[in-house]
Amino acid sequence: REQNAQLTEKILKLKEERNAVILAHNYQIGEVQDIADYVGDSFGLSRVAADTDADVIVFCGVHFMAEGAAILAPEKTVLLPEILAGCPMADMVTADALREKKKEHPNATVVTYVNSSAAVKAESDVCVTSSNALNVVNSLDTEEILFVPDMNLGSFIADRTDKRMIMWEGYCITHHRVRAADVDAARERHPDAVVVVHPECRPEVVKKADHAFSTGGILKFARESEHKKLIIGTEMGLIHRLEKENPEKEFYLLHQGLVCPNMKYTNLEKVAAALENMQPVITVDDEVREGARRALERMLAVS
Ligand code: 13P
Numbered sequence: 001r002e003q004n005a006q007l008t009e010k011i012l013k014l015k016e017e018r019n020a021v022i023l024a025h026n027y028q029i030g031e032v033q034d035i036a037d038y039v040g041d042s043f044g045l046s047r048v049a050a051d052t053d054a055d056v057i058v059f060c061g062v063h064f065m066a067e068g069a070a071i072l073a074p075e076k077t078v079l080l081p082e083i084l085a086g087c088p089m090a091d092m093v094t095a096d097a098l099r100e101k102k103k104e105h106p107n108a109t110v111v112t113y114v115n116s117s118a119a120v121k122a123e124s125d126v127c128v129t130s131s132n133a134l135n136v137v138n139s140l141d142t143e144e145i146l147f148v149p150d151m152n153l154g155s156f157i158a159d160r161t162d163k164r165m166i167m168w169e170g171y172c173i174t175h176h177r178v179r180a181a182d183v184d185a186a187r188e189r190h191p192d193a194v195v196v197v198h199p200e201c202r203p204e205v206v207k208k209a210d211h212a213f214s215t216g217g218i219l220k221f222a223r224e225s226e227h228k229k230l231i232i233g234t235e236m237g238l239i240h241r242l243e244k245e246n247p248e249k250e251f252y253l254l255h256q257g258l259v260c261p262n263m264k265y266t267n268l269e270k271v272a273a274a275l276e277n278m279q280p281v282i283t284v285d286d287e288v289r290e291g292a293r294r295a296l297e298r299m300l301a302v303s
Pocket residue numbers: 026040041042043087115129130131172198200213214215216
C-alpha cells in the first residue's frame with residue numbers, strides 16, 4: 001500500500017513534468033484505473049486520444065489501442081508501459097491475408113474491428129468498435145460486408161442488420177471461453193440477476209443473455225437500470241469500476257476464465273518507468289498511418 005502511494009506520487013509528478021495524460025481501458029487492474037485521467041472503452045479512449053492537448057499519452061491497455069492513439073495523434077508521444085501487451089484476436093489477421101481475402105470478395109466493404117493492427121486497418125474501408133459497430137455497418141451504402149477479425153461481434157451485427165456479412169474467423173480467446181451452459185449455471189446461482197455480456201462472446205451466449213453491450217455500454221446499463229444484481233459476461237477488470245460506481249449493487253462474473261492476461265501486464269511500476277524513461281514509444285509508419293487514419297476517421301465521423 002505504501003509502495004503504491006509512493007509510485008502514485010512519482011507518477012503524478014512525472015505526469016506534470018511531461019505534460020502527459022494517462023488513459024486506461026476498463027479491463028486494466030484497479031490501481032491503474034485509479035491513477036488514470038480517463039478510463040473507458042475502446043471508442044471513448046480513441047476519442048480522448050484524438051482530442052487531448054497533452055504532449056504525451058500513456059496508454060494503459062494493449063498494443064492496438066496505443067497504435068490507434070499514434071494514428072489519430074501523430075504529433076504526440078504515445079507510450080505503452082508494457083510492450084508485450086498484445087491482443088491475440090488482433091493477431092488472427094494480417095494485412096497480407098486480408099489482401100488475399102479481398103480478392104475473393106471484390107465488392108465487399110471491409111469493416112474492421114479496432115482490435116486489429118494498423119496495417120490491417122490500412123487495408124480496410126472503415127473501422128468499428130463494439131459500441132458503434134451496428135450503426136457504422138447500417139450507415140454504409142453497400143450490401144456486402146467483409147467483417148474482420150471478430151466472428152462473434154460479426155454474428156452479433158449479422159443478427160441485427162439486413163447486410164450480407166462475410167466473417168473473418170477470429171475471436172477473443174477470453175470471451176470465447178464462455179459457453180451457453182455457463183449462462184444457465186450462473187442464472188441458477190443468482191436467479192434474480194440480469195445477465196449482461198459483451199458481444200465478443202459466442203452468439204449462443206449472447207442469445208441466452210438479457211443484453212449485450214460494449215464495456216462502456218455495460219457501465220451505462222448498470223448505472224441506469226433498476227436491477228440490483230447483475231451477472232457480467234466480460235473481462236473481470238470491468239467489475240472494479242462497476243463496484244466503485246454502484247456500491248449498492250451486486251456484480252457476479254459470469255465465468256471465472258474471463259481474464260485477459262495481456263490487460264493485466266500493466267501496473268503502477270511500469271507506468272512510472274514509462275513516464276521516467278519515455279519508453280516504450282509506439283509509432284506507425286507514415287504510409288500505413290495514412291490508410292489506417294482514413295478508416296478510423298470514417299468511423300469517428302459516423303459515431
Ligand atoms: P470495449 O471496451 O470497446 O467494449 O472493448 C472490449 C475489448 O475487448 C477491448 O480489447
